Amino acid sequence: xxxxxxxxxxxxxxxxxxxxxxxxxxxxxxxxxxxxxxxxxxxxxxxxxxxxxxxxxxxxxxxxxxxxxxxxxxxxxxxxxxxxxxxxxxxxxxxxxxxxxxxxxxxxxxxxxxxxxxxxxxxxxxxxxxxxxxxxxxxxxxxxxxxxxxxxxxxxxxxxxxxxxxxxxxxxxxxxxxxxxxxxxxxxxxxx
Amino acid sequence: xxxxxxxxxxxxxxxxxxxxxxxxxxxxxxxxxxxxxxxxxxxxxxxxxxxxxxxxxxxxxxxxxxxxxxxxxxxxxxxxxxxxxxxxxxxxxxxxxxxxxxxxxxxxxxxxxxxxxxxxxxxxxxxxxxxxxxxxxxxxxxxxxxxxxxxxxxxxxxxxxxxxxxxxxxxxxxxxxxxxxxxxxxxxxxxxxxxxxxxxxxxxxxxxxxxxxxxxxxxxxxxxxxxxxxxxxxxxxxxxxxxxxxxxxxxxxxxxxxxxxxxxxxxxxxxxxxxxxxxxxxxxxxxxxxxxxxxxxxxxxxxxxxxxxxxxxxxxxxxxxxxxxxxxxxxxxxxxxxxxxxxxxxxxxxxxxxxxxxxxxxx
Numbered sequence: 001x002x003x004x005x006x007x008x009x010x011x012x013x014x015x016x017x018x019x020x021x022x023x024x025x026x027x028x029x030x031x032x033x034x035x036x037x038x039x040x041x042x043x044x045x046x047x048x049x050x051x052x053x054x055x056x057x058x059x060x061x062x063x064x065x066x067x068x069x070x071x072x073x074x075x076x077x078x079x080x081x082x083x084x085x086x087x088x089x090x091x092x093x094x095x096x097x098x099x100x101x102x103x104x105x106x107x108x109x110x111x112x113x114x115x116x117x118x119x120x121x122x123x124x125x126x127x128x129x130x131x132x133x134x135x136x137x138x139x140x141x142x143x144x145x146x147x148x149x150x151x152x153x154x155x156x157x158x159x160x161x162x163x164x165x166x167x168x169x170x171x172x173x174x175x176x177x178x179x180x181x182x183x184x185x186x187x188x189x190x191x192x
Numbered sequence: 193x194x195x196x197x198x199x200x201x202x203x204x205x206x207x208x209x210x211x212x213x214x215x216x217x218x219x220x221x222x223x224x225x226x227x228x229x230x231x232x233x234x235x236x237x238x239x240x241x242x243x244x245x246x247x248x249x250x251x252x253x254x255x256x257x258x259x260x261x262x263x264x265x266x267x268x269x270x271x272x273x274x275x276x277x278x279x280x281x282x283x284x285x286x287x288x289x290x291x292x293x294x295x296x297x298x299x300x301x302x303x304x305x306x307x308x309x310x311x312x313x314x315x316x317x318x319x320x321x322x323x324x325x326x327x328x329x330x331x332x333x334x335x336x337x338x339x340x341x342x343x344x345x346x347x348x349x350x351x352x353x354x355x356x357x358x359x360x361x362x363x364x365x366x367x368x369x370x371x372x373x374x375x376x377x378x379x380x381x382x383x384x385x386x387x388x389x390x391x392x393x394x395x396x397x398x399x400x401x402x403x404x405x406x407x408x409x410x411x412x413x414x415x416x417x418x419x420x421x422x423x424x425x426x427x428x429x430x431x432x433x434x435x436x437x438x439x440x441x442x443x444x445x446x447x448x449x450x451x452x453x454x455x456x457x458x459x460x461x462x463x464x465x466x467x468x469x470x471x472x473x474x475x476x477x478x479x480x481x482x483x484x485x486x487x488x489x490x491x492x493x494x495x496x497x498x499x500x501x502x503x504x505x506x507x508x509x510x511x512x513x514x515x516x517x518x519x520x521x522x523x524x525x526x527x528x529x530x531x532x533x534x535x536x537x538x539x540x541x542x543x544x545x546x547x548x549x550x551x552x553x554x555x
Contacts, residue, residue, distance in 0.1 A: 010509060013243075020239050029229030033222070042233065049242045070227070092198045098205040106219050106226075120224045143228070164232070174228055 005062040034077040037087045048072035067112040139170040292343040326355035345369035349505025365389035366502045389421040391482045410441040432459045432478040486524040493518045504529040512555040
């Protein structure tokens with residue numbers, strides 16, 4: 001990672017692609033949580049990478065890449081919500097208003113510093129204990145150890161497809177499990 | 193799992209709003225969730241889109257910063273092009289040797305061509321013969337006349353020779369430029385201004401001191417042979433004396449200048465802080481470039497890279513940091529850059545990739 005980071009800083013496009021492959025889907029997923037529109041979420045994520053590449057000299061540490069991308073996505077999400085360009089999911093204007101207010105508040109509270117990421121990891125770690133073992137392993141290797149699908153497949157002696165399937169399953173599980181903390185009602189609204 | 197009905201969702205929001213604790217808890221989980229989530233996109237396809245957007249953005253950035261000045265620029269450019277390039281409408285190539293005449297008028301000097309160097313009135317000031325420009329000798333100079341300067345700039349990968357009006361000869365190394373008067377004036381100090389590296393053979397004139405100014409120091413002589421290396425992006429600037437004697441003045445502060453004299457086979461090293469050091473050296477190593485020979489004498493790899501860049505007009509990226517402080521001794525003359533890198537790689541293994549003018553060294 002450190003080596004890739006130095007290459008990236010020196011303008012190496014292959015190193016840039018390495019970080020793109022690593023984080024792109026996560027940033028799209030992040031945007032989806034607030035904008036509920038795949039095309040817009042993809043556009044937000046792409047914009048984050050464009051800015052990252054054009055401002056690479058400002059990123060000082062390898063951890064800064066993730067923080068930069070999420071910060072860029074956060075401010076784009078905020079802009080879209082504030083300009084009321086979010087897809088309407090509800091007829092009820094009260095829910096719409098409340099949801100957007102809350103989303104703005106959540107986005108604003110995000111700092112993307114080391115502390116926040118480590119707190120969230122703890123939270124996620126507690127939640128994944130309920131996952132089936134293979135799912136757990138795949139998730140930890142992917143998100144905490146930041147390994148590639150290929151590496152995980154090799155290590156666990158399963159196919160890349162199986163790694164992907166387990167990852168999808170883990171994320172679905174995680175969403176349910178996280179929402180369980182709030183209430184069973186919350187679970188219903190955020191599963192899909 | 194089904195979708196929650198709007199009534200159910202409304203009850204969630206009511207629960208969230210019921211207490212600050214509920215809200216904080218929700219914020220925490222939703223954040224964790226947003227960070228944990230990921231989709232499954234076609235990464236290759238989307239990476240190509242990102243690259244396209246980067247290119248578009250670069251274009252936009254350039255255009256928008258120019259837009260502000262566009263109007264002024266167009267006027268200036270049209271005036272300048274009328275005035276500098278006469279009838280010619282051209283862009284100066286980056287790898288051209290350029291002679292800047294009086295008042296910013298620019299002339300491209302092609303290698304191995306013979307031509308007269310004239311002023312605006314059509315008076316012949318000097319002659320170019322292959323890789324050398326020789327100015328007319330001072331014959332009768334008028335007292336109190338005004339100095340007219342020319343500036344010669346040599347790009348990376350090239351060298352060029354000058355013979356000034358006092359008969360002094362200067363070989364300008366690659367990536368360097370020098371400003372000098374077309375005619376020196378009797379009774380006035382002979383002053384030239386150097387950026388980069390040059391080898392001087394100054395004609396003796398006991399009455400008129402010859403001074404080379406660089407950004408960090410001044411070198412004063414009456415008549416001698418010496419080499420000055422004063423590239424802006426080099427950490428160490430150097431003066432080496434071949435014969436005679438010279439005085440080097442460092443401008444420590446506005447009011448205080450330290451001066452010292454060096455003798456043949458001595459070198460003065462000046463660092464970025466204006467500190468200096470005197471050393472006994474083999475002069476050949478420092479003037480070999482005049483004959484097209486590259487000499488490295490117990491030199492750090494990072495400095496060698498800089499010399500290679502200037503000599504071959506390439507840019508070298510070194511990603512193998514451990515090799516930077518390795519020291520090498522060697523002589524190259526007819527070798528290509530590829531031959532040279534291969535030789536270094538034999539001593540301490542590294543790989544390198546050549547893409548046009550860009551070379552990347554990796555472990």
